[in-house]
Amino acid sequence: MTATSGVIYIKGLAQPLLADGSVTSAQGFRAGALAAGIKASGKPDLGIWAADVECVAAATFTPNKFPAAPVVLSRTRLDAADGRAQAVVFNAGNANACNGRQGLSDATETTRLAAEKLGISPDLVLVASTGIIGVPMPMERVRQGIPRLELRSDAGNAAAQAIMTTDTRPKESAIAIEIGGKEVRIGAMTKGVGMIHPNMATMLAFIGTDANLDKRFARTALKRAVDRTFNMITVDGDTSTNDSCFLLANGLSGAPTLAASSADAERFAEALEAVCTDLARKMAADGEGASKLLQVDVTGAATEADARAAARAVVGSSLVKAALHGEDPNWGRIFAAVGNSSAKVDASRAALWIGSVQVARDGIGTGVSKDEARAQMHGAEVQMRVDLGLGSSEARAWGCDLTEAYVVENSSYST
Secondary structure (H helix, E strand, O other), X not given: OEEEOOEEEOOOOOOOEEOOOOOOXXXXXXXEEEOOOOOOOOOOOEEEEEEEEEEXXXXXXXXXXXXXXXXXXXXXXXXXXXXXXXXXXXXXXXXXXXXXXXXXXXXXHHHHHHHHHHOOOHHHEEEEEEEEOOOOOOHHHHHHHHXXXXXXXXXXXXXXXXXXXXXXXXXXXXXXXXXXXXXXXXXXXXXXXXXXXXXXXXXXXXXXXXXXXXXXHHHHHHHHHHHHOHHHEOOOXXXXXXXXXXXXXXXXXXXXXXOOOXXXXXXXXXXXXXXXXXXXXXXXXOOOOOOOEEEEEEEEEOOHHHHHHHHHHHHHOHHHHHHHHOOOOOHHHHHHHHHHOOOOOOOOOOEEEEOOEEEEEOXXXXXXXXXXXXXXXXXXXXXXXXXXXXXXXXXXXXXXXXXXXXXXXXXXXXX
């Protein structure tokens, strides 16, 4: 990764990223955050991210059968408003999940308070929460905190810090591209390092753009980006009750409206995917207790769905993750994970690389020394590639190692 003239170049990404990118990098977005006392640590835990005007909105949410109140309310709001929204009010330290009717009432009141602060209709305010499950929301702290929020266009980093729970660092990204002779920006922030195994959603993600998007294109572009990035990471195989990913497009760049058939539609979709890829890598690298980021490429698959399934199986395998931590090139575990997935594979043609070293060919070991393979597992990032021997489809997934620190972190989370 190299930085030049205010942009960051990341190997594998088609577009350079803005070096100082945040969720308020696009025109017409503001944010505010403060410590309301929801977290016991006293760190920032409450905030609002808002656009200056009503936006085209799209979102993906957790498929967990115990959806948190913020997920239920935000999904309902977007459906009722036909994909329009202007703000998201958020908190960390309390998930407001499994709280029954009171939880939904508290989420609704939180959006009403945010709407009053912004001077807009509550119907245009979405809500996101993260933290411990099954504990009532401390609404008095929310009621006292929201009126004190100060929203600014330079407060993106403060907002990213306020959504952190066990994250060790904020996760932000942004990009600038040209659409119809106008500069268009996409800025985003995410959180999530534990209970990470998204499926049609992500932990918490906020993506703002000043592009002018047709609502159908907004939905399809977001779904494609999420499927290829956030849905391809795992830390521990658990999908949260609160996963939400929001995209707001305010159109303030003045660029022409983008629909799926537009000449610049693919350019925007690639830029959106670049931002989400950057954030997905950052979440996997910051997995609870993690010391290594794992990137797995699957090639030679019969279909993209097979490639995705195989890649997710490898990064999600506890045995692979433990071997990664110990820098043990036990390549049989990788083949076993692929074989346990739903992906079709030709076992007589399958091949495997750890870093640049090929450890298996035609389904059997190459005889390379363990020391040579182990050397590829040193450092903070390890790459593997599996070829399924069947076709031309491919996919990429990210994960992390499984360490003692993960067990320590999660053995006393609620106490």
